[in-house]
Structure formats: C-alpha cells, structure tokens
Amino acid sequence: MSKHYNVYAIGNALVDTEVEVSDAFLERMDLEKGQMTLVDEHRQRELVDALEDEAKPHAWASGGSAANTIIATSYFGGKAYYSCRVADDATGAFYVRDLKAAGVDTNMNTEYRPDGDSGRCLVLITSDAERTMQSYLGVSAGVCEHDIDEDALQDSEFAYIEGYLAPSPSGKEAAIKLRELAHNNGVKVAFTLSDPGIVENFRNELREIIGEGIDLLFCNEDEAMGFTEQSSVDAALQELKKYAGSIVITRGGEGAWAWDGDHLHEIPAKKIKPVDTNGAGDMFAGAFLYAVTAGHDYDSAGRLASAACAEVISDFGPRISGEAHERLRTEVLGS
Secondary structure (H helix, E strand, O other), X not given: OOOOEEEEEEOOOEEEEEEEOOHHHHHHOXXXXXXXXXXXXXXXXXXXXXXXXXXXXXXXXXXXXXXXXXXXXXXXXXXEEEEOOOOOOHHHHHHHHHHHHOOEEEOOOHHHOOOOOOEEEEEEEOOOOOEEEXXXXXXXXXXXXXXXXXXXXXXXXXXXXXXXXXXXXXHHHHHHHHXXXXXXXXXXXXXXXXOHHHHHHOHHHHHHHHOOOEEEEEEEHHHHXXXXXXXXXXXXXXXXXXXXXXXXXXXXXXXXXXXXXXXXXXXXXXXXXXXXXXXXXXXXXXXXXXXXXXXXXXXXXXXXXXXXXXXXXXXXXXXXXXXXXXXXXXXXXXX
C-alpha cells in the first residue's frame, strides 16, 4: 500500500538570516569558522548589532537542517511533513507560512504554538563560500515527543531525523521516539549527522539516537571520520556500516559516495565556483530522498542530489527555485 508522505521529518525550526561577512569579522567576534554554534538571545543580539556596519542581510527563509531537506523533497514533487516547534510570534507565523508555501504539512498550526520566541539563525557567509552559523533556538529547544504526529508518521515512507537535535535532552528523546515508532510501523529511518561540531561534542548522543541501527545515514567526510574516529574516509565508511544499512557521504568537490547496502556508487560533482555552501548537505539529502522514494536507484538519486547541490551553492541561500527543481528532475531523472 502506498504511503501519503514520502518523508516525515523532525528538527529545529529556525528562521535563517544570511549575511556576507569578512574573515576579519569572524576573528573580531571570536567565531569559529565553518561551525554551527548554539548561542543565547543576548549573544545573538550582540552579533546583530555588530553586523549593522558590516553588511546588509539577505532575505529571511524558514530553515533548520531537516526543514531545508524536506522542502527540497516537496519542491521536487514529493509529499512531506515537518514536526517542529515555533512560538506564537511574528517569526513563527512567517515560518509556518513559508513551510506551507513550499507544500510541507506541519504540526505547528495556530492553536499549538507556545508563548516565547521562535528560533533564529545567523548564517555568516565569507568570500570562500564557507558558512558559519550562530543559532538561537528559542522555543525550538523544547521540541519533544509530544510534537510527533503518529498518524502522519505511519503514513510515510521515510522518517528523517537531524543530528542537531542531539544537544537538547527533549529533542534527543523525541528523535529516539521517532526512530522507534518508525521501525515499529515499517517506516524506514534516515538520519543526518548534521555538523562536525555536533559530532565532536555529542557523539554519544548521536549514537543513542541511532540505537541498534537505521536504514540510511547522511554525512560529509569530516562528520564520517569524526563520528567513527577514523583517519580516512574509506575506513570511516566501513565503520559506518555497523550503524546503517545504506550510507551517503558527501565529499565536496570530490562528489559523493552512496553505499546502497551492496554496491558503492561514486557520484561526481559538477565543477562550479561556490558562492554559498549553506544548505548544500540539506539539499543533497532532500533530492536523494525524493529520488529513492520515487523509485529510483542510488546512482540516479545521487546524480540528482549532486546536480541540485551544485545549483544551490552557486547562489546565496539554502534554496533553489521551483522551476530549477523541475528542470533538474527532468534533466537527470527524465520525468
């Protein structure tokens, strides 16, 4: 029996604001380049104030790793559902409108939004296209088991979990509960390690979320080696097979590896000059999940994901246009 949703996801709900900055600004504000750092509201306000003379921000966008992924899945033609938590404020209302405009269903209808502040993320982009993120989670830090819609989950082919939930005790428990519910109901589980900093500081929590194993793991090569504590990507891949039935490792300009459980597919990268790498891994996962849930093999899914990734890093922001999704789907998958 076919499922209504291709992907059901849970994660942090953050409204992203991208700003182009200099390396000198990162140094002056004591920011670790290329990392995601959780900050409190005071620290984020300090950074916003410091940015006033640095650069003008790009447009807002509903973000968070898992949200970016399933928005991509939706734009490619899939059906997606996102469990998250935003506040009953203007930022939260914008977030939900943006999700719905992308065709994504959510648990965050008006009556379920708590008081407080919705999460926000400053995405600082340097001239080498590297992104440094400073995230204030707000009420998103409280995402928990009660935010799971079990009916929607059971009617999904894949459950998708972001590693950014690991630092939050309630978020970690929600991720574990989602993985258990999914497997109990015959729903496949995909998981992303999310960020090298998360891997370094929350390795044990990530392993708790994975439990006895998942169906599909997404990571980049730094996360793969950090999680497995191996010194090469080859060794990391072998070690990751203990945790997941299939594995996708993105490798930047070297392309990606997609292990389908039997064969390793080497996916080439399109050679372009990156402008902004924010959302690249999320886009890769969203395109890949769309393709495999639409019945395509890992090689085809990897080629669509690689093409979409190249498109998203060629401009600012974690998204590409609806027309670009359609064009790439037709060019790569033929439909």
